[in-house]
Amino acid sequence: MKNVRKYAVIGTGAIGGFYGAKLQRSGIEVHFLLHRDYEYVKQHGLVIESADGNFTLPQVNAYNDVNKIPACDVVLVTLKTTDNFLLPKLLPNLVKDDGVVLVLQNGLNLEPYVADIVGDHRVMGGLCFICSNKIDNGHIHHLDYGQITLGDYAKNYRACGITERMKAIAEDLEKAEISIQLSSDLLLSRWKKLVWNIPFNGLSVVLRTTTDEIMSNFYTRNLAENLMREVVSIASVNQRYISSEFVEKMLIDTEKMKPYSPSMKLDYEAKRPLEIEAIFGNPLKVAQQGSIKAPRIEMIYQQLQFLDHFSH
The missing domain is CATH 3.40.50.720 (NAD(P)-binding Rossmann-like Domain)
Structure with missing residues (x-):
């Protein structure tokens, strides 16, 4: 160029x-x-x-x-x-x-x-x-x-x-x-970003909370980590493999982050449409293609659809 x-x-x-x-x-x-x-x-x-x-x-x-x-x-x-x-x-x-x-x-x-x-x-x-x-x-x-x-x-x-x-x-x-x-490898990088986006965008809306509160509570931190591991499993359908060390780094980086409301939470509070399909729906389609079970992501996807339907 x-x-x-x-x-x-x-x-x-x-x-x-x-x-x-x-x-x-x-x-x-x-x-x-x-x-x-x-x-x-x-x-x-x-x-x-x-x-x-x-x-x-x-x-x-x-x-x-x-x-x-x-x-x-x-x-x-x-x-x-x-x-x-x-x-x-x-x-x-x-x-x-x-x-x-x-x-x-x-x-x-x-x-x-x-x-x-x-x-x-x-x-x-x-x-x-x-x-x-x-x-x-x-x-x-x-x-x-x-x-x-x-x-x-x-x-x-x-x-x-x-x-x-x-x-x-x-x-x-x-x-x-x-x-x-x-x-x-752009596709690998997209899956790595979803390791963060799926748990923290989803949980911040469903639980009406922020990243620091998710990470400071034993149960929600554990839930965020399990959501991350479901993303890792789905990525393997695309032959993209993410290490446990990367998951741990994302958790540590989020713990260090200043209290933050992810973009989906701000959209929900402002009664704007949520980016559900791009962030949740498309990965779940890949999971279905590969017969991968992702029950936590599926549950948050369904909850977000409900909340989005009645928010605007």
């Missing part, structure tokens, strides 16, 4: 707003697609309250019409997966012919959907290990962490190794002071 890249952010929320703002602050041209707070951000810019240091961007390239955004080299997809039905209208004219769509969303089997829109060769995935919330119009509060794991995509999630375009995009992100890890 060429040395000077132009970025677009689809979904300027807790994730897209934070990473996009850091990219712009580093001198990279960034274009932000917004919805509810377009007028506010157009006039006042973005405020980032961050554990890494607060900063404000008084002016940003803000749009509420994707057709007004110039074609970009890298398009960050940071929408909620419940809005992915919009992508066939948003992506085709936004990404350059030699550009890439970087999917920074939670869940499984997201890249194949995007590949059907723009082609396998123009898709990359990213897993964000970050505690960040959008607390007001144009105001993002970053509490902790922030690393992105980048992985290139090929049809059927064939492992791609470390590609040159991954290195190029990683260079831009690192210039923006974003910690990057390069993954040779």
